[in-house]
Amino acid sequence: MDITYNLNGGYKPTMKRFADLDGPDFFPTPSWATHALIDNETFSGEIWESACGDGAMSEVLATTGNRVISTDLVDRGYGEGGVDFLHTNRRAANIVTNPPYNAAEGFVRAGLRAADHKFALLLRLAFLEGANRQRTIFTDSPPSRVWVFSERITFYPAGAVQKGTGTTAYAWFVWDKMQSGPTELRWLEPGYKAKYA
Numbered sequence: 001m002d003i004t005y006n007l008n009g010g011y012k013p014t015m016k017r018f019a020d021l022d023g024p025d026f027f028p029t030p031s032w033a034t035h036a037l038i039d040n041e042t043f044s045g046e047i048w049e050s051a052c053g054d055g056a057m058s059e060v061l062a063t064t065g066n067r068v069i070s071t072d073l074v075d076r077g078y079g080e081g082g083v084d085f086l087h088t089n090r091r092a093a094n095i096v097t098n099p100p101y102n103a104a105e106g107f108v109r110a111g112l113r114a115a116d117h118k119f120a121l122l123l124r125l126a127f128l129e130g131a132n133r134q135r136t137i138f139t140d141s142p143p144s145r146v147w148v149f150s151e152r153i154t155f156y157p158a159g160a161v162q163k164g165t166g167t168t169a170y171a172w173f174v175w176d177k178m179q180s181g182p183t184e185l186r187w188l189e190p191g192y193k194a195k196y197a
Contacts, residue, residue: 026053026054026074026076027155028053028054028056028057028155029053029056029057029098029122029153029155030056030153030154030155030193030197031056031059031060031196031197032192032193032195032196032197033098033122033149033153033170033192034056034057034060034061034096035060035192035195035196036147036149036172036188036192037096037120037122037147037172037174038060038061038063038064039192040147040186040188041118041120041145041147041172041174043064043066043093043094043096043117043118044093044094044117045066045092045093045094045116045117046066046067046068046069046092046093046094047061047064047066047067047068047069047092047093047094047095047096048068048069048070048071048090048092048094048095048096048097048114048115049061049068049069049070049071049079049095049096049097050071050072050083050085050095050097050099050107050110050111050114051072051073051085051097051098051099051100051107052070052071052072052076052078052079052097053072053076053078054076054077054078055070055078055079057096057097057098058070058078058079061096066094069092071083071085073085085097085107085110085114086103086106086107086109086110087110088110088114090114091114091115091116092114092115092116093115093116093117093118094115094116094117094118094119094120095111095114095115095118095119095120096118096119096120097111097120097121097122098121098122099121099122099123101124104121104123104127105133105137107121108121108137108141108173109137111175112141112175115175115177116177117176117177117178118174118175118176118177118178119174119175119177120172120173120174120175121172121173122170122171122172122173123170123171123173124168124169124170124171125148125149125168125169125170125171126168126169127171127173128146141175142182142183143173143174143175143183144174144175144176144179144181144183144184145172145173145174145176145183145184145185145186146171146172146173146174146183146184146185146186147171147172147174147186147187147188148169148171148185148186148187148188149169149170149171149188150187150188150189150190151188151190151191151192151193152166152167152168152169152170153166153168153170154166172188
C-alpha cells in the first residue's frame with residue numbers, strides 16, 4: 001500500500017512514481033539546500049524533521065547544535081517511522097522539512113499547529129501562486145520570510161545517478177511565530193551548492 005499524501009492533505013490512492021527507487025515520494029534533499037536555511041535562520045530549541053526520509057536533512061540540522069527529532073510516515077531506517085505528521089498531536093519548538101510535493105498544504109496547516117517558534121518548509125516557488133492558497137494560507141497565516149534559491153535544486157530519487165540541473169525554482173518558506181509584520185522576500189546568495197556539495 002502506498003501511504004503517501006494527496007493534495008488536500010489526506011492519503012492518495014495507490015500509485016508510485018516509476019523513478020522512485022525506494023518507496024513512495026522519496027527524493028532526498030541535497031545537503032547544501034539545508035545549509036542555505038541554517039546559515040540564514042537561527043533556531044532556538046529542538047528541531048523536528050517530520051519527513052526525514054534517510055536523514056539527509058536531519059544530519060545537516062544536527063550541525064546547529066540543536067536537538068533534532070526525526071520522524072517519517074514511512075520507515076526508511078532513519079528516525080521513527082510510522083508517524084503521520086498531518087494527524088499527530090506532537091509539538092516542537094521548531095519544525096523544518098521538505099514535505100512530499102502532493103501534501104504541501106496539509107504540511108503547512110499541521111506545522112502551524114505543531115510548531116511553537118519557527119516552521120520552515122522547502123517548497124516550489126510556485127507555491128506562492130493559487131487562489132485557494134491566497135484565500136486560506138496566505139491571508140490567514142502568511143509566512144514571515146520566503147528565501148528564494150538563486151541556484152536550482154535538483155532532486156534525485158535515492159540511488160539515482162546525479163547529473164544535470166533542475167528546471168524548477170525552490171524557496172524556503174519560514175513561519176516565525178515570534179515575529180509579526182508583512183512577509184519578507186529574500187534571495188539566497190549563489191554558492192551554496194559549491195560550498196556544501
